[in-house]
Amino acid sequence: MLGLEIVIASETFQRTGSFKFRAAYNAAQNTTSDRLIAASSGNFGQALAYACRLLGKQCTIVMPANSAAIKIDAVRSYGGTVDLVDVKDKTRAQRIEELAAKLPDAAVISAYDDPFVIAGNATLGEELAELSDQFDCIIAPIGGGGLIAGIIQGLQGKRCALPVFAAEPEIANDAARSLRAGRLERNETEPQTVADGVRTLSLGEHNWKIIKDGIAGIIEVPEHHIVAALQALFFQANLKVEPTGALALAAVLSDRSHFLNQRVCLIATGGNVDSALFMQLLQA
């Protein structure tokens, strides 16, 4: 249908339903504190809550008040404490600082900008390197950049030169702007893209160092292609993804000529989506 071959690497069946478990478990395991605090729009929160349960630790997850209900409930079901913040009043970073002051023995874990997070995500890059004869390039979503940085680091560790492209919502294009400017650019406010997993203000510092020279390109994706990609994955591939999980296919829809006749590996990052929202998107 598209004039190219697609391989889907799906993290929707990963523990807690998204790739974030790779990062969360590695970070929780390598942090000496028994109490962790993190900001997350949901998937990292679920993953960290489950990792902490497995490791016998406690965690508090700061989430935007408009997060998907299913993500809030999931953090709680894994035993995590949820702290809701209205991002119009204060940023998640500000709320994290308040909590850290209240709980001095707790360790603050970044959902995306931390060497342990990158190393956890690098396991996906290592797995993709093992399969690298099956495709010509990799496309993954970019928000804070932890996944892309991890994939690049994992591939490099295996001496694999597969090009890695990032898929970013057009209305949240700080990473694309950063790459063009050659320095970190930030969004003024959290962009309200349907891809709620990438509503970040900017790339993380650790990630930017890896991405600025390691990325093959960033594709800016209009919102309607994210919805079309989610529908195509559901109807053509029987795959249930959350909007962020559809970003890589959306990038192909947005810049198809770039990938013509190639074998493209798309990372479907997660499948945790509010059922009401999902049904609305299927019918959009």
Added chain:
Amino acid sequence: MLGLEIVIASETFQRTGSFKFRAAYNAAQNTTSDRLIAASSGNFGQALAYACRLLGKQCTIVMPANSAAIKIDAVRSYGGTVDLVDVKDKTRAQRIEELAAKLPDAAVISAYDDPFVIAGNATLGEELAELSDQFDCIIAPIGGGGLIAGIIQGLQGKRCALPVFAAEPEIANDAARSLRAGRLERNETEPQTVADGVRTLSLGEHNWKIIKDGIAGIIEVPEHHIVAALQALFFQANLKVEPTGALALAAVLSDRSHFLNQRVCLIATGGNVDSALFMQLLQA
């Protein structure tokens, strides 16, 4: 949540979205005729149409007029000819006879009662035998019995003694009645279970011979458990299945005490479901 461990063997990502491709390809490959006729409520039809396209053959698929639109369209998209029959007027078997008389060079292929079909499905049993240290029993849906017969034959071929249970809708329980009576029992009309993949009048003769001594038991499943299982697979496991694909989990919901503390392998047979029906079932 259920007090048992679940392994899901998903055929929703199989070619054409269901296990039926195993049978269809094997049957089409081993039939000398270049034109095939088959009756199918949809998945076998899609699978046979695609197999015939791959093998350079032609096929006509007889389908009930109330088949899911997505299944009719899919058969056509793979190059198959669709012949719709109102099952209140005549059975699919009668329509097949009419067509066979009109096309004397064509071979009639049973969607479920044929040694090549069983042998194709046996590849799933062989694959499960390789993983048999990971679970204590297998549950798969039963309609015409081709899948269950194939799984039993595949396991036996690998000298694997894992018990195989069948999941059958209560309102289409001809297989359970047959097992109790010790002889093939038939439904008077095609039962209108939501699991449209098992709306068959009876087990196939070839399948019955394998099933009557090879099956560990048949669990009769009320309709509401099929819907609950479809919802659970979607929300808890990020898996999109058609109603028939939820039957194995529905059997666990219906007879949980039977499987307590066991590691149960559930066959999710397919994922091709009309979107309007799917959304209705998610909200039921």
